[in-house]
Amino acid sequence: MIACAPVKGYFEVNSYFWVDDETNHGFLIDPGAQGHELMHLCHENGWIIEKILLTHGHFDHIGGIAAIREETDIPVYIHEAGEAYLVDTHLNLSRYCHCDMTVHGAKHFRDRDVFRLESNLACSLRVIHTPGHTPDSVIFYDQRHDAAFVGDTIFKGSRGNDQYPGGNGMQLIRSIRQRVLTLPDQTVLLSGHSDETSVSAEKRYY
Template identity: 35%
Template structure:
């Protein structure tokens, strides 16, 4: 498999920012750079990678808080999330104040994502699945070749994303998990936005929220 990744928990919320790269071309993207940008850039440099893009699953502060600054300083395109999260992007400054985060720079994604879209890094292509419920514009990134899915706050080991935020929807979230994630092969490794990795089969069998 030429898709490689490293999980880098950032911010007081210990959000799993994923550094993903093509091991052949050494081109990389950061999924959900919520903060601690010097640490993220040091990881890119330590591995000898060339950062090409920022990919966002959704626009909550712990996932998107560093995206605007990183995009501006490193001249990187922000790709994602789905347009349903525009109101969360518009409210990043307010989110920063509410949770005591450093001020988040506003941004406009260079490219919005929709269900069925693809994103590419080097020779690696990942497919986009729109999974609303935690937020209306939440997307996940699936690599069939690597057997990995980067799910943000849709699904966790033994749990699911919160739906008590503005425009959250529990029914939508369960439907998205059932139709967009549980249809993946059992051995698919799930990289969530918080906590440890899990597998699709394990969550199908034992996640109490999905029984």
């Protein structure tokens, strides 16, 4: 199952729980704020989170990690290009919202890596690198359930901002055309800041 948990820090952002119905184990994607509340939701539902996966290193996608680490030591994963964002308040933009934020000790992944649930190896998410909004932006693709967690690469009817440090508009459009909209038409796109959409619905804009 996939549960969207909107959280509010400086901005509102969609955090997602991706949980295997059989084992109740899963991943938490982009805990952007309210880490204690997200953990409370896990306890209430009996979810065991094996890993925290980040679509990119902007502060509104990582802001809940500090509170989560007060309670547990769930490992955090980000694209290898994202390490710079996790430790730099200028790059991750937290400096400009007066809420300096860094995350240390994250593990790194690359394009095409696959994350499998340790409790159920049939459940997996594939990393698809989609630079443009930031150099470290990725989407996590769940082929089995026709869903993709797309962060700030694409939204319902729009796309991510390319004006922040490291952003690149041409690269963003190329990523969307070549790496997002080439997924099957029925793929549901679950973004950081909009209602869900689908590959077929977004194709008309590109």
